[in-house]
Amino acid sequence: xxxxxxxxxxxxxxxxxxxxxxxxxxxxxxxxxxxxxxxxxxxxxxxxxxxxxxxxxxxxxxxxxxxxxxxxxxxxxxxxxxxxxxxxxxxxxxxxxxxxxxxxxxxxxxxxxxxxxxxxxxxxxxxxxxxxxxxxxxxxxxxxxxxxxxxxxxxxxxxxxxxxxxxxxxxxxxxxxxxxxxxxxxxxxxxxxxxxxxxxxxxxxxxxxxxxxxxxxxxxxxxxxxxxxxxxxxxxxxxxxxxxxxxxxxxxxxxxxxxxxxxxxxxxxxxxxxxxxxxxxxxxxxxxxxxxxxxxxxxxxxxxxxxxxxxxxxxxxxxxxxxxxxxxxxxxxxxxxxx
Numbered sequence: 001x002x003x004x005x006x007x008x009x010x011x012x013x014x015x016x017x018x019x020x021x022x023x024x025x026x027x028x029x030x031x032x033x034x035x036x037x038x039x040x041x042x043x044x045x046x047x048x049x050x051x052x053x054x055x056x057x058x059x060x061x062x063x064x065x066x067x068x069x070x071x072x073x074x075x076x077x078x079x080x081x082x083x084x085x086x087x088x089x090x091x092x093x094x095x096x097x098x099x100x101x102x103x104x105x106x107x108x109x110x111x112x113x114x115x116x117x118x119x120x121x122x123x124x125x126x127x128x129x130x131x132x133x134x135x136x137x138x139x140x141x142x143x144x145x146x147x148x149x150x151x152x153x154x155x156x157x158x159x160x161x162x163x164x165x166x167x168x169x170x171x172x173x174x175x176x177x178x179x180x181x182x183x184x185x186x187x188x189x190x191x192x193x194x195x196x197x198x199x200x201x202x203x204x205x206x207x208x209x210x211x212x213x214x215x216x217x218x219x220x221x222x223x224x225x226x227x228x229x230x231x232x233x234x235x236x237x238x239x240x241x242x243x244x245x246x247x248x249x250x251x252x253x254x255x256x257x258x259x260x261x262x263x264x265x266x267x268x269x270x271x272x273x274x275x276x277x278x279x280x281x282x283x284x285x286x287x288x289x290x291x292x293x294x295x296x297x298x299x300x301x302x303x304x305x306x307x308x309x310x311x312x313x314x315x316x317x318x319x320x321x322x323x324x325x326x327x328x329x330x331x332x333x334x335x336x337x338x339x
């Protein structure tokens with residue numbers, strides 16, 4: 001068995017999928033032969049995408065695994081040995097009209113039809129995929145994301161007088177503006193990871209929230225942000241998974257996150273859940289974590305335990321089992337044809 005992982009040509013600010021599968025690959029058993037093929041062209045325009053598909057066709061393995069985002073190459077590959085992994089469908093939510101219709105067909109409908117199997121990273125994503133395509137449930141496997149081994153517990157005395165609140169992400173679904181309004185007049189420092197928009201900068205200035213902003217961080221720099229903070233806010237409006245929840249839990253930091261989408265599924269019992277559309281509820285959650293020592297310590301303990309569910313070796317084993325299943329199906333089909 002030779003597994004070929006197909007990855008997009010990454011932009012400087014967009015490489016989380018690549019990191020995820022690089023780590024999973026490291027934990028495969030020696031029996032799995034694998035190679036990673038990065039598309040030579042950016043996913044821009046029809047011509048570059050067709051050229052990427054043609055090049056991908058020449059680099060197929062026994063199993064073809066499209067790790068995400070470049071699902072449009074699926075029709076160029078052999079259906080019976082191709083797996084597509086979907087992380088979320090935010091790209092459809094942010095599109096309208098003809099653009100949305102084209103994205104849905106070439107990134108979802110056709111790839112799902114032309115794949116042997118589909119994996120999704122959460123039950124929420126599975127439900128959305130079925131809603132969009134009516135894909136048979138037996139063709140879908142839920143295999144969650146992993147938590148990198150670099151995130152380990154680091155004890156830190158909680159600064160109740162002026163805690164550092166770490167917020168990851170500045171895209172619209174990350175809900176930063178409501179967080180800014182929620183923490184107005186709460187003594188704290190907000191550390192924001194991600195490039196701020198003019199609107200977000202204006203909101204920060206108006207609220208007079210003390211903040212720091214960084215982006216394009218290395219793995220080590222991001223790890224230090226988790227270590228140095230007192231708590232992590234991830235009150236997103238929509239997530240296919242929500243990896244910052246696990247990164248915070250594994251570091252030993254209390255998490256405030258949304259009570260919708262995939263966040264409860266990922267966080268388990270190790271988070272303070274709030275309504276992300278309700279500024280008052282976000283404020284309530286943050287204030288409770290700051291004020292209630294016993295509640296905060298309970299979140300940390302349960303968060304550390306929850307993070308163990310997403311060990312890279314466990315997740316790698318789930319993918320290996322799927323590869324073996326497809327290989328055996330193809331072998332059986334081949335033997336039947338020879339008879």
